[in-house]
Amino acid sequence: xxxxxxxxxxxxxxxxxxxxxxxxxxxxATPYLFWYVQSPGQxxxxxxxxxxxxxxxxxxxxxxxxxxRSQSSFNLRKPSVHWSDAAEYFCAVAPYGGSQGNLIFxxxxxxxxxx
Amino acid sequence: EAGVxxxxxxxxxxxxxxxxxxxxxxSGHATLYWYQQIxxxxxxxxxxxxxxxxxxxxxxxxxxxxxxxxxxxxxTLKIQPAKLEDSAVYLCASSLGSSGHEQFFGPGTRLxxx
Numbered sequence: 001x002x003x004x005x006x007x008x009x010x011x012x013x014x015x016x017x018x019x020x021x022x023x024x025x026x027x028x029a030t031p032y033l034f035w036y037v038q039s040p041g042q043x044x045x046x047x048x049x050x051x052x053x054x055x056x057x058x059x060x061x062x063x064x065x066x067x068x069r070s071q072s073s074f075n076l077r078k079p080s081v082h083w084s085d086a087a088e089y090f091c092a093v094a095p096y097g098g099s100q101g102n103l104i105f106x107x108x109x110x111x112x113x114x115x
Numbered sequence: 116e117a118g119v120x121x122x123x124x125x126x127x128x129x130x131x132x133x134x135x136x137x138x139x140x141x142s143g144h145a146t147l148y149w150y151q152q153i154x155x156x157x158x159x160x161x162x163x164x165x166x167x168x169x170x171x172x173x174x175x176x177x178x179x180x181x182x183x184x185x186x187x188x189x190x191t192l193k194i195q196p197a198k199l200e201d202s203a204v205y206l207c208a209s210s211l212g213s214s215g216h217e218q219f220f221g222p223g224t225r226l227x228x229x
Contacts, residue, residue, distance in 0.1 A: 103158070
């Protein structure tokens with residue numbers, strides 16, 4: 001069965017520091033890969049997605065993620081965190097080439113930002 | 116462009132009562148999803164519609180949950196009767212198509228079952 005693992009439940013970084021959020025997936029082939037952000041009381045917003053091609057993808061708000069097939073990973077990075085980045089981040093996968101688009105989400109990583 | 120609308124935003128009910136949630140997707144989006152997000156977890160798909168047909172409802176507890184999208188536009192999700200473990204945020208999302216298309220999420224309905 002497909003699954004997504006986000007090993008870190010909660011991460012705290014200082015404003016201006018770099019950030020890396022980890023995501024590993026379990027799937028027989030390369031799925032579609034996504035990162036979403038959820039601010040308190042709000043719905044999820046797509047940060048970036050990977051379907052194929054260049055394994056380093058750029059997203060909104062200065063985020064990027066790198067797909068590593070050998071490690072089944074899709075880690076999210078940002079070189080300099082801003083206080084407004086404090087939120088919960090979800091990695092998700094969807095079957096590649098399937099007729100269904102349902103997303104399978106990880107449990108999320110909550111990001112706190114210290115001033 | 117208007118986003119995905121959901122109502123109500125909050126609902127508190129007692130167990131064994133019934134409740135209904137409403138979702139209006141982005142105009143022109145053929146695919147509509149309902150997710151359940153329990154505290155501390157990622158969203159879990161309950162049901163996926165393509166226009167007014169059900170594509171996937173394998174994780175919908177059909178003994179108590181039902182959903183419809185009669186005219187292929189807005190949708191309702193109902194729980195009857197509710198249990199304590201149904202306390203969660205119910206998220207609606209829509210997309211232009213199914214596989215590979217970006218899903219746009221509404222703000223969710225937070226349900227508390229007492």
